[in-house]
Amino acid sequence: NNCKAPSTLLSHIMAALLSRFRGSRCLNLGFLPRAASVRSPLAALCFLPRGSNSSRPGSDPARRPLGSFSAAGLVSAAPGWVQPYLRLMRLDKPIGTWLLYLPCTWSIGLAAEPGCLPDWYMLSLFGTGAVLMRGAGCTINDMWDRDYDKKVTRTANRPIAAGEVSTFQSFGFLGGQLSLALCVLMCLNYYSIALGAASLSLVVTYPLMKRITYWTQLVLGLTFNWGALLGWSAVKGSCDWSVCLPLYFSGVMWTLIYDTIYAHQDKRDDVTIGVKSTALRFNEATKQWLTGFSLSMLTGLYVAGINCDQTFPYYTAVSAVGAHLAYQIYTLDIHNPEDCWKKFTSNRTLGLLLFTGIVFGNLWKRSNPNSTKEFVDGS
Template sequence: PPGTWLLYLPCAWSIGLAAQPGCLPDWHVLSLFGVGAVLMRGAGCTINDMWDRDYDRKVARTASRPLAAGDISTFQSFIFLGGQLSLALCVLLCLNYYSIVLGAASLSLVITYPLMKRITYWPQLVLGFTFNWGALLGWSAVKGSCEWSVCLPLYLAGVMWTLVYDTIYAHQDKRDDIIIGVKSTALQFKEDTKQWLSGFSLAMLLSLCMAGMNCNQTFPYYSAVAAIGAHLAHQIYTLDIDKPEDCWKKFASNRTVGVLLFIGIVLGNL
């Protein structure tokens, strides 16, 4: 699913950037984070569905979710969530102590993010903070701690990227969101969405350049950043915010953005 990729790819970027010059990323660490991304994405969805079950019943796209449809109980959801988090903890405990503490610190974001749409028009920003934690954690898993001159710009780039793709995603549900009183950047930006997305994209590209310069990346990396810029420009230019099917298509295409950057990181490090 696109959401799992969007959670995993910032981890992969960070792991790739942390690799020794001339070396491929650590495939063991990449695999651990892949498993962790699947588990935490699943846990995040479970938490989101538990918080939003009453809202989900009122939205056509989400009314068939198991909790909203009444197929499972809240208690069963808690049991399932406990299993997901327990398995995710097993993955986390495979990392160094610094990374265990850093990873555990993200749990508060995972739990509280679904509430943000009730209180702010910027829940996508909080999702960005949550979904891109791996940009910090990946580096620390390889190196033992964060190199903030690299990790922070990479994290910021990921947050800006999330604001792009999740604002697009939010336009799918904006009519229902207005009716049920849920907030989003899609409702905040309205017809100015493309201008905001362009600004976020520019901030993402500049942050990626800063991260690359601070860890001595080479031509393939910056070529990938340029390709990402072209992809985002096309994505935003052709976006029809009033067509849910086009919003979904553009949202899902962001996996390509993440993969392009990972390829650029790997090639730039060789």
């Protein structure tokens, strides 16, 4: 009657031992048998891969261990009282920082001397500024939208909406971020300081636009791509408008593309709570609009390249950007939030691709100064 008792007892002993040594290196090297071969549920849990959330149903997948080196993992590893503020500035979701930073890198790269790499000090300075200003923008946005965020599933757990950070605390945190951003701005020349300060009105008013106009993404584009002007002026001391304006225009078109895709994730909630976006404005005609924005973006990049004597690698990168956009738009499923998020985040690759083309195009100038003229004449 008790013939299975020894094996049951053994499995419990194994479970206790495995529980004691859970997380040891051998568990991650396949040294021990698979969980499926262990009868005890507790023992099976001990064989879960490091960082797995399967043992915690309903837990947040973004909260991964520090060993994963993800932004979300770093935030979750921070002290508990700091985490709401880090999430308020979206450090756990760095894609927005990348999209703010990349137009700065394009401008800094185009402003480099022929045959030279971009100014690494400026790239670092603008990287720091992008983190701070994106964080400040998110804080302002969440302060304006705290009542809206509570009604949307995807945003209901944001720190202000969830009550983790009070309005008074968010004001103080915003002041700290803007103060640090001002310190970064003061490292630039006077022209750039004035130009950078001029963008603050866009940063503050952008969150209100979704209540007023369906062209919210256009206002975001004007805000997010200010670095296309500021990067050049920081290197050169002033803007060459024949280069900066086409580059800025291209950045605005790019934002209209990726943020319209992003907005399709929330369109049902937006209709319910009365928030406007280009996703709702374009609806089923979204792909046609995005195609038009893509052609406009590529035209602006081409004009900017000609006006600063860019070379073959640059135009190759612009062509690759065009192919990337075509793939995004052709395969986009605007009714699938997961696909929209995937396409949205892929724009970091697009931005880095263009930056790489700018860098190599600038280095090419020294080895082949007539390549631009030959390229333009041949086209």
